[in-house]
Amino acid sequence: MTSTPHxxxxxVALDGTGWHPASWRExxxxxxxxxxxxxxxxxxxxxxxxxxxxxxxxxxxxxxxSRLTEPDDRTDQVRGRLDAVLxxxxxxxxxxxxxxxxxxxxxxxxxxxxxxxIATLDYVSTGRAGVRVQIGPRPNEAAxxxxxxxxxxxxxxxxxxxxxEAVRGHFDEAADYVEVVRxxxxxxxxxxxxxxxxxxxxxxxxxxxxxxFEGEHxxxxxxxxxxxxxxxxxxxxxLAHATVPYRLVxxxxxxxxxxxxxxxxxxxxxxxxxxxxxxxxxxxxTVHIFxxxxxxxxxxxxxxxxRRERLDALAGEAYTSDARIxxxxxxxxxxxxxxxxxxxxxxxxxxxxxxxxxxPAITRGLVPELxxxxxxxxxxxxxxxxxxxxxxxxxxxxxxxxx
Amino acid sequence: xxxxLKQIHxxxxxxxxxxxxxxxxxxxxxxxxxxxxxxxARTAERAKFDFxxxxxxxxxxxxxxxxxxxxxxxxxxxxxxxxALAAVTDHLGLTGTINSTxxxxxxxxxxxxxxxxxxxxRAAWNVVTSWDAFTGENFRRGGFxxxxxxxxxxREFLETANELFDSWRGDEILADPSTGAFLSDAKAGSFAHTxxxxxxxxxxxxxxxxxxxxxIFQAGDSEEGREFAASSxxxxxxxxxxLKEGQAFYADVKGRLPRYGRERDxxxxxxxxxxxxxxxxxxxxxxxxDVRRQQVSGATAIKHLEFVWNRDLSGYDxxxxxxxxxxxxxxxxxxxxxxxVRMYRDPLATAREWRELAEANKWSIRDLVIETGNRQxxxxxxxxxxxxxxxxxxxxxxxxxxxxPHITPGGLDSFADQVVPLLQERGVYRTEYEGTTLRDHLxxxxxxERHDVRSAS
Numbered sequence: 001m002t003s004t005p006h007x008x009x010x011x012v013a014l015d016g017t018g019w020h021p022a023s024w025r026e027x028x029x030x031x032x033x034x035x036x037x038x039x040x041x042x043x044x045x046x047x048x049x050x051x052x053x054x055x056x057x058x059x060x061x062x063x064x065x066s067r068l069t070e071p072d073d074r075t076d077q078v079r080g081r082l083d084a085v086l087x088x089x090x091x092x093x094x095x096x097x098x099x100x101x102x103x104x105x106x107x108x109x110x111x112x113x114x115x116x117x118i119a120t121l122d123y124v125s126t127g128r129a130g131v132r133v134q135i136g137p138r139p140n141e142a143a144x145x146x147x148x149x150x151x152x153x154x155x156x157x158x159x160x161x162x163x164x165e166a167v168r169g170h171f172d173e174a175a176d177y178v179e180v181v182r183x184x185x186x187x188x189x190x191x192x193x194x195x196x197x198x199x200x201x202x203x204x205x206x207x208x209x210x211x212x213f214e215g216e217h218x219x220x221x222x223x224x225x226x227x228x229x230x231x232x233x234x235x236x237x238x239l240a241h242a243t244v245p246y247r248l249v250x251x252x253x254x255x256x257x258x259x260x261x262x263x264x265x266x267x268x269x270x271x272x273x274x275x276x277x278x279x280x281x282x283x284x285x286t287v288h289i290f291x292x293x294x295x296x297x298x299x300x301x302x303x304x305x306x307r308r309e310r311l312d313a314l315a316g317e318a319y320t321s322d323a324r325i326x327x328x329x330x331x332x333x334x335x336x337x338x339x340x341x342x343x344x345x346x347x348x349x350x351x352x353x354x355x356x357x358x359x360p361a362i363t364r365g366l367v368p369e370l371x372x373x374x375x376x377x378x379x380x381x382x383x384x385x386x387x388x389x390x391x392x393x394x395x396x397x398x399x400x401x402x403x
Numbered sequence: 404x405x406x407x408l409k410q411i412h413x414x415x416x417x418x419x420x421x422x423x424x425x426x427x428x429x430x431x432x433x434x435x436x437x438x439x440x441x442x443x444a445r446t447a448e449r450a451k452f453d454f455x456x457x458x459x460x461x462x463x464x465x466x467x468x469x470x471x472x473x474x475x476x477x478x479x480x481x482x483x484x485x486x487a488l489a490a491v492t493d494h495l496g497l498t499g500t501i502n503s504t505x506x507x508x509x510x511x512x513x514x515x516x517x518x519x520x521x522x523x524x525r526a527a528w529n530v531v532t533s534w535d536a537f538t539g540e541n542f543r544r545g546g547f548x549x550x551x552x553x554x555x556x557x558r559e560f561l562e563t564a565n566e567l568f569d570s571w572r573g574d575e576i577l578a579d580p581s582t583g584a585f586l587s588d589a590k591a592g593s594f595a596h597t598x599x600x601x602x603x604x605x606x607x608x609x610x611x612x613x614x615x616x617x618x619i620f621q622a623g624d625s626e627e628g629r630e631f632a633a634s635s636x637x638x639x640x641x642x643x644x645x646l647k648e649g650q651a652f653y654a655d656v657k658g659r660l661p662r663y664g665r666e667r668d669x670x671x672x673x674x675x676x677x678x679x680x681x682x683x684x685x686x687x688x689x690x691x692x693d694v695r696r697q698q699v700s701g702a703t704a705i706k707h708l709e710f711v712w713n714r715d716l717s718g719y720d721x722x723x724x725x726x727x728x729x730x731x732x733x734x735x736x737x738x739x740x741x742x743x744v745r746m747y748r749d750p751l752a753t754a755r756e757w758r759e760l761a762e763a764n765k766w767s768i769r770d771l772v773i774e775t776g777n778r779q780x781x782x783x784x785x786x787x788x789x790x791x792x793x794x795x796x797x798x799x800x801x802x803x804x805x806x807x808p809h810i811t812p813g814g815l816d817s818f819a820d821q822v823v824p825l826l827q828e829r830g831v832y833r834t835e836y837e838g839t840t841l842r843d844h845l846x847x848x849x850x851x852e853r854h855d856v857r858s859a860s
Contacts, residue, residue: 024585031585035609035612037489037520037521041490061510061608062608064608075584081609085483086518087521089483089487090486090489090490092490093437093441093490108510110505113480113506120483123437124487140605146602147544188477195426200427219545221540223470225477225478227435
């Protein structure tokens with residue numbers, strides 16, 4: 001007898017017309033609508049139709065580029081995008097269950113502003129907000145702010161020893177950033193607003209807290225101007241490819257997105273994050289580890305492969321990715337996800353190669369397949385993102401605990 | 404021949420974190436929950452208002468070293484709420500107050516350009532400046548700005564943001580699958596700015612938005628603030644809503660426009676205005692008196708006096724006479740995070756004047772604060788309000804008003820239902836939105852039509 005399968009979590013990463021750089025040229029794509037609210041509302045409605053846990057929305061503080069460390073001056077790929085937090089806020093009131101998780105660059109933005117922005121996203125979505133934090137190590141993006149210069153990255157990229165050393169400072173800053181954001185979310189106790197007509201006091205100021213954070217990159221006094229959001233602590237997530245960012249996930253996040261290419265890699269990554277988690281004193285907290293996969297999904301595997309070839313030909317080069325690129329049927333993908341799940345991943349963030357094609361293939365093909373296998377929900381079971389992820393509403397770190 | 408009737412512009416200020424907002428009223432709801440904002444915005448849109456307005460505050464106020472707890476405290480993030488409101492309205496303009504001191508141009512420009520896209524051309528930016536180290540304690544740049552630099556930073560901030568808005572012409576996206584050309588120009592969005600406050604260059608990553616640039620509001624009242632508005636703003640959020648003061652301000656600021664090559668209708672003057680409606684004028688007056696007493700409790704009156712005195716006055720009886728002691732003229736340390744204290748430029752004179760008023764009228768501290776500080780702009784029956792508002796606009800007190808109700812979120816409902824139809828009957832207020840963008844509502848030209856914003860290259 002086999003044991004009851006565990007349900008897995010499913011997210012979709014939204015970026016332009018999809019993750020393949022030629023995706024915008026597919027007839028099903030809507031490249032001229034990318035700057036409209038309707039485009040994003042339609043995508044998220046489709047994701048919600050598929051009962052997905054959440055969508056992430058990519059962002060960046062400079063032009064998109066095919067190069068890791070600098071702009072590429074290409075005109076044959078999608079360029080230009082909207083602020084992800086505002087896109088998330090624009091679609092939140094028109095959805096009811098799905099989590100909305102915009103990307104925020106920690107290197108150049110203010111933790112005070114972002115804390116209240118994500119808290120407010122939690123209010124406008126009534127408890128479905130999260131944030132995906134990302135560092136911004138590109139020198140050209142630093143020049144958009146002019147407050148600091150960042151060194152050029154080694155030619156080998158981020159995942160070499162030199163590259164990791166170069167980004168370590170940015171990740172340390174990101175960890176401080178998340179600490180500030182989280183403290184600010186707790187800086188109002190849930191019952192701080194008292195509206196006490198008898199004494200004329202609107203708030204009980206004993207329940208508002210200075211956070212007094214002091215770090216290498218910033219000091220923040222607090223309290224937030226925005227009361228504690230509905231979830232208490234919205235979801236914090238980060239994409240991670242190596243030890244330094246794994247440590248950020250282990251120390252500060254609720255979800256880490258990782259990029260194993262096979263089960264052995266998945267097992268090794270999970271073990272490393274769990275060990276870091278224990279070192280950070282969070283062994284008893286739930287930290288989800290989601291596998292990232294680029295997906296080309298068709299009912300006929302040959303069709304998926306042909307589609308990928310056609311797009312590569314249009315792009316003039318074979319598409320490569322940090323994540324494994326899956327080409328095949330929903331049933332084959334379901335099988336792979338279960339294999340990865342057995343290696344310790346609790347969910348997946350799928351990057352549709354062509355969002356107009358592969359998102360509906362996920363919601364209408366993969367999801368029913370997973371439901372048949374008993375590993376995915378058949379209805380939303382909670383009203384908040386924390387609820388969907390099996391996370392309780394956390395106690396406030398500043399609230400006096402009763403002995 | 405008589406001059407043609409001016410069309411009135413109306414807007415709605417979401418009730419703020421000061422004592423205008425009466426939170427103790429049974430009808431008062433949440434000032435944080437999105438349902439309150441949605442209700443308020445839908446009412447404004449039902450009444451065909453030009454826009455909704457959000458103020459800003461980046462640190463909770465303190466008085467006497469403690470967080471001020473007598474008024475509404477807390478507010479959501481401006482951009483996030485406005486983007487969400489774009490989902491529940493179709494025409495209403497969305498105006499956010501955003502500080503030029505504790506933000507950076509690249510980020511603010513992409514937020515406003517994004518908001519303009521996501522709302523189909525309804526974004527507006529009330530550019531404010533701040534210099535206090537108190538607020539700075541919440542931010543990376545920390546510290547502060549020397550007071551004399553705040554307008555130069557604001558001016559350069561706006562100039563830089565405009566360079567970013569203009570860095571895309573608006574025709575670069577081809578998205579032609581047959582040729583494979585997404586962009587016509589690889590350098591779209593390129594910018595370089597070198598100045599006293601900002602030295603930045605690179606590529607802006609939000610293509611040109613429907614309005615080109617957001618509508619620009621300015622709220623400062625100083626000489627520098629007025630010049631800033633006359634040179635660069637599309638509208639002023641002013642505080643002069645009475646007949647004489649309003650007319651003087653209106654004439655002054657409109658008179659500055661020719662120096663910048665601008666026409667009278669290139670800059671709208673829109674004062675904040677509170678109101679109380681009743682079935683009759685007498686009933687409205689009675690309600691207004693009650694509201695003022697709710698707005699100014701004894702404790703609030705003492706705190707208000709401290710703005711001028713710059714001393715701890717907690718030992719004084721609000722129902723008793725004004726303090727004999729004079730204001731402390733040193734650096735203001737009692738009330739922090741409050742722009743209001745700057746209104747009293749000569750505290751000694753204000754104290755003297757208030758003592759005389761109180762003595763002559765036999766007013767207590769609380770009476771004095773109620774009588775001097777808090778009278779609603781418009782009080783009366785619907786017919787009286789419609790008549791007065793129209794008279795004021797036709798007499799060039801303003802081009803319209805930004806209404807500040809005292810109840811969240813329902814404080815605008817009666818105005819929408821009872822006053823707006825009367826203005827429409829008079830033919831001085833729209834019955835339907837004629838355009839889709841906020842510029843359309845305000846009668847402002849698209850920046851590309853007004854003048855060539857891009858230097859020839």
